[in-house]
Amino acid sequence: MKYESRIMEAKWQKKWEEAHIFEAQDDFSKKKFYALVEFPYPSGSGMHVGHIKAYSGMEVISRKRRMEGYNVLFPIGFDAYGLPTENYAIKTGIHPRAVTDKNIERFTEQLKRVGFSFDWSRVIDTTEEGYYKWTQWIFLQMFEKGLAFRDTTLVNYCPSCKVVLSNEDSQGGKCDICKSDVIQKAKDVWYLRITEYADKLLEGLEEVDYLPNVKLQQRNWVGKSTGAFVNFSLKGCDEKLRIYTTRPDTLFGVTFMVIAPEHPLIEKYSQSIANMDALTAYKDECAKKTEFERTQLVKEKTGVRIEGISAINPLNGKEIPIYISDYVMMGYGTGAIMAVPAHDERDYDFAKKFGIDIIPVIKGGNIEEGAYTGDGEMINSSFLDGMTNKKDSIARVIAFLEEKGIGEGGVQYKMKDWAFNRQRYWGEPIPVVYCDDCGMVAVPYEELPLRLPPMQDFKPGEGGESPLASLESFVNCACPKCGKKARRETDTMPQWAGSSWYFLRYIDPHNTDALADKEKLNYWMPVDWYNGGMEHVTRHMIYSRFWHKFLYDIGAVPCAEPYAKRTAQGLILGTDGEKMSKSRGNVVDPNLVVDEYGADVLRLYILFMGEYEKAAPWSENGVKGCKRFLERVAALTDIMTNGEGKLTTSTHKLIKKVSSDIEAMKFNTAIAAMMGYLNEVSEAGTISKDELLIFVRLLCPFAPHIAEEMWETLGMKGFCSMAEWPVHDEAKTVDSTVEMAVQINGKLRATIVLPLNADREAALAAAKAESRVASALEGKSIVKEIVVPNRIVNIVVR
RNA sequence: GCGGGUGUGGUGGAACGGCAGACACGCUGGUCUUAGGAACCAGUUCGCAAGAGUGUGGGUUCAAAUCCCACCACCCGCACCA
Numbered sequence: 001m002k003y004e005s006r007i008m009e010a011k012w013q014k015k016w017e018e019a020h021i022f023e024a025q026d027d028f029s030k031k032k033f034y035a036l037v038e039f040p041y042p043s044g045s046g047m048h049v050g051h052i053k054a055y056s057g058m059e060v061i062s063r064k065r066r067m068e069g070y071n072v073l074f075p076i077g078f079d080a081y082g083l084p085t086e087n088y089a090i091k092t093g094i095h096p097r098a099v100t101d102k103n104i105e106r107f108t109e110q111l112k113r114v115g116f117s118f119d120w121s122r123v124i125d126t127t128e129e130g131y132y133k134w135t136q137w138i139f140l141q142m143f144e145k146g147l148a149f150r151d152t153t154l155v156n157y158c159p160s161c162k163v164v165l166s167n168e169d170s171q172g173g174k175c176d177i178c179k180s181d182v183i184q185k186a187k188d189v190w191y192l193r194i195t196e197y198a199d200k201l202l203e204g205l206e207e208v209d210y211l212p213n214v215k216l217q218q219r220n221w222v223g224k225s226t227g228a229f230v231n232f233s234l235k236g237c238d239e240k241l242r243i244y245t246t247r248p249d250t251l252f253g254v255t256f257m258v259i260a261p262e263h264p265l266i267e268k269y270s271q272s273i274a275n276m277d278a279l280t281a282y283k284d285e286c287a288k289k290t291e292f293e294r295t296q297l298v299k300e301k302t303g304v305r306i307e308g309i310s311a312i313n314p315l316n317g318k319e320i321p322i323y324i325s326d327y328v329m330m331g332y333g334t335g336a337i338m339a340v341p342a343h344d345e346r347d348y349d350f351a352k353k354f355g356i357d358i359i360p361v362i363k364g365g366n367i368e369e370g371a372y373t374g375d376g377e378m379i380n381s382s383f384l385d386g387m388t389n390k391k392d393s394i395a396r397v398i399a400f401l402e403e404k405g406i407g408e409g410g411v412q413y414k415m416k417d418w419a420f421n422r423q424r425y426w427g428e429p430i431p432v433v434y435c436d437d438c439g440m441v442a443v444p445y446e447e448l449p450l451r452l453p454p455m456q457d458f459k460p461g462e463g464g465e466s467p468l469a470s471l472e473s474f475v476n477c478a479c480p481k482c483g484k485k486a487r488r489e490t491d492t493m494p495q496w497a498g499s500s501w502y503f504l505r506y507i508d509p510h511n512t513d514a515l516a517d518k519e520k521l522n523y524w525m526p527v528d529w530y531n532g533g534m535e536h537v538t539r540h541m542i543y544s545r546f547w548h549k550f551l552y553d554i555g556a557v558p559c560a561e562p563y564a565k566r567t568a569q570g571l572i573l574g575t576d577g578e579k580m581s582k583s584r585g586n587v588v589d590p591n592l593v594v595d596e597y598g599a600d601v602l603r604l605y606i607l608f609m610g611e612y613e614k615a616a617p618w619s620e621n622g623v624k625g626c627k628r629f630l631e632r633v634a635a636l637t638d639i640m641t642n643g644e645g646k647l648t649t650s651t652h653k654l655i656k657k658v659s660s661d662i663e664a665m666k667f668n669t670a671i672a673a674m675m676g677y678l679n680e681v682s683e684a685g686t687i688s689k690d691e692l693l694i695f696v697r698l699l700c701p702f703a704p705h706i707a708e709e710m711w712e713t714l715g716m717k718g719f720c721s722m723a724e725w726p727v728h729d730e731a732k733t734v735d736s737t738v739e740m741a742v743q744i745n746g747k748l749r750a751t752i753v754l755p756l757n758a759d760r761e762a763a764l765a766a767a768k769a770e771s772r773v774a775s776a777l778e779g780k781s782i783v784k785e786i787v788v789p790n791r792i793v794n795i796v797v798r
Numbered sequence: 799g800c801g802g803g804u805g806u807g808g809u810g811g812a813a814c815g816g817c818a819g820a821c822a823c824g825c826u827g828g829u830c831u832u833a834g835g836a837a838c839c840a841g842u843u844c845g846c847a848a849g850a851g852u853g854u855g856g857g858u859u860c861a862a863a864u865c866c867c868a869c870c871a872c873c874c875g876c877a878c879c880a
Binding site: 171172212213216217220221223225227243244245246247258301325326327328329331332333336337338339340344345346347349412413414534537538608609610611614615616617619621622624625626628629631668669671672673674675676679739740741742743745746747748750751783784785786788791792794795796 | 803
């Protein structure tokens with residue numbers, strides 16, 4: 001048989017589609033397997049090979065599961081709301097709807113050409129009404145429960161995209177879309193109260209099987225810390241200054257306090273402050289700094305003392321100064337800290353620069369040299385003196401604070417609530433109405449979906465408001481509660497809304513009465529195995545776990561965690577070893593590879609190029625190698641014999657190796673083993689039909705088109721894709737003879753061939769009979785003889 | 799700074815503490831061809847050799863790429879989080 005990719009691929013892709021073999025059945029009596037990959041954003045540039053790699057892992061596993069008899073759900077869809085499409089539409093004047101449809105069509109065609117075994121009957125599109133109706137439904141559920149709310153705070157704002165961004169969307173102080181510097185701006189925005197789920201998000205990690213670094217990154221992102229809130233009395237005004245600290249045990253060492261430059265205290269008591277000019281000047285200076293300057297470059301502490309107001313240490317009554325400094329952030333804790341220079345490096349630096357007292361309260365350090373952050377005996381601390389256990393001291397202080405009513409234990413999270421609205425057109429409209437009398441009113445459920453109205457001009461407004469704000473017919477409406485004239489919310493949801501629950505919709509994509517049928521959810525959830533990119537770990541993964549946990553709490557889904565297992569693929573780099581990007585011009589188009597070499601070759605090479613979880617550079621020559629392999633595989637039908645096979649042991653070893661490697665996502669070594677087997681067959685010059693049928697089935701998840709073609713050529717009925725996965729016989733994986741290494745003092749001197757499980761004496765005798773061994777032993781005395789059966793003989797001589 | 803990871807031929811990469819370099823690329827030589835940027839065959843860690851060899855230096859062990867300690871380099875997160 002010859003390897004003719006074009007003919008085979010067209011033929012089998014058509015047959016698969018006509019037979020619907022990859023469509024999941026809602027047959028609850030079968031054992032199920034739900035495999036999930038991150039659905040693509042259908043960008044204008046089409047797919048690149050990175051997409052193919054991202055899907056190839058679960059593709060192989062799904063195909064293997066089907067052959068093992070599982071009812072497999074392996075769906076695909078499109079996460080189609082988002083800024084790039086809208087920006088493209090603004091530039092070209094083509095409506096985002098049209099652009100999206102065209103892009104989805106192109107992506108679909110590309111995916112199909114690779115021969116992925118997706119269930120195409122369940123495709124979803126987050127911008128489709130039947131889908132976003134339920135995105136809005138979930139939002140309203142959250143709104144009802146107080147988890148969706150409006151608040152005026154400092155938010156991340158991208159001046160270039162003219163949108164508010166969530167913390168997750170502005171990691172590193174850069175806009176996720178255009179990479180420009182994000183600024184902090186006070187704005188009245190929608191939030192989802194994800195912080196209320198912070199503990200649940202942490203606890204849930206205990207019960208799931210995620211890659212360790214995925215769990216770690218999520219834990220860090222949530223960033224839970226435990227400590228205490230303390231209220232310091234102020235001299236000069238009658239308010240308390242509330243701070244958060246993780247080290248209340250060092251309270252006797254507090255010699256000053258620091259508040260963030262934006263702290264409201266300053267404005268509020270400007271009358272009592274003698275140096276407002278200096279404070280305002282400092283504040284302005286800080287506001288001008290970019291995130292980068294503030295966090296990366298600044299080593300030297302800066303700040304200004306507030307004249308006219310000071311604080312009282314609640315434990316010892318000492319009067320201490322208050323400073324403003326940008327090393328304290330308004331966004332974390334209370335925006336104010338108690339400074340303990342003896343035991344905190346930042347406070348130490350600040351105290352040194354401003355000549356503030358440094359009082360040690362824990363034995364062990366040297367305040368001339370620096371802050372001591374270790375443990376030790378408490379000193380200078382009144383009732384804490386002599387205590388040596390940090391935990392006990394902290395508990396003691398918190399008990400004291402609570403008793404006296406000057407503070408209490410508490411926790412803080414780095415994670416912030418999810419800034420949820422975008423001043424953009426191409427997103428799900430937020431289904432809320434503003435009524436002068438009734439305030440914020442939810443759009444009634446029966447009116448969902450609240451449709452995104454068609455518009456001609458969807459450029460953002462001059463004042464940074466959503467394009468929808470200019471559409472009177474959309475904005476003006478009747479209040480659902482009182483019927484009076486009211487106005488609609490005109491902002492839309494962020495891109496991450498649709499993807500926060502899409503895995504649920506695949507289970508029942510056409511349901512009009514619920515986001516998915518309960519019975520079906522019971523059967524299919526949770527997702528058994530989810531593979532995707534590391535870049536989504538602190539964003540999509542966190543968001544979707546949050547939504548899912550909320551849905552679980554309101555009884556809409558049957559399990560607390562959506563994903564039982566999570567793995568991640570590494571990037572495909574350009575041939576230059578750099579990340580693929582349009583600007584570098586090193587992007588590889590999968591279509592061209594399919595055209596020239598075939599889909600099976602592309603699939604095989606992507607999984608063979610290196611460890612699945614690691615980044616690896618593209619190599620055209622590597623692709624050719626995989627093509628050669630498939631050509632040689634196709635030719636096996638020419639040398640096949642009908643008799644007894646001679647490769648029993650190798651065949652069973654191969655079944656074992658390929659089966660276990662697939663489970664461990666070690667696709668590269670699974671393929672290498674198949675290549676090795678082929679080399680062995682070539683050397684033997686023969687393969688039996690039974691052996692070839694096994695080989696073809698093992699190859700099928702990787703290169704399904706050629707596998708099907710060979711299956712048919714060998715006279716088999718049905719699809720190879722649905723054939724039974726071979727099972728190895730452990731007894732048959734063992735050779736009757738073994739080659740053992742013989743070492744003298746740990747150095748290899750010879751190899752011997754012995755029957756399996758030969759005893760110690762036989763092994764030693766055979767070893768000593770080797771001439772190189774004998775000559776090495778000559779004139780030496782044997783100190784020790786080690787024999788590890790079937791492995792090694794090591795003779796220690798002197 | 800903190801946390802995590804990775805260092806193996808010319809290249810991508812294999813190796814339950816037990817024969818380092820599987821598999822593939824590339825390269826060299828050959829066969830076949832009008833031709834070869836096709837296909838096939840042989841060779842290919844370095845070194846003429848003794849021997850050496852898995853980032854560096856120690857250690858444990860009969861035996862270390864693998865385990866332990868210190869260091870170096872690179873990559874990825876987080877980053878003045880109180």
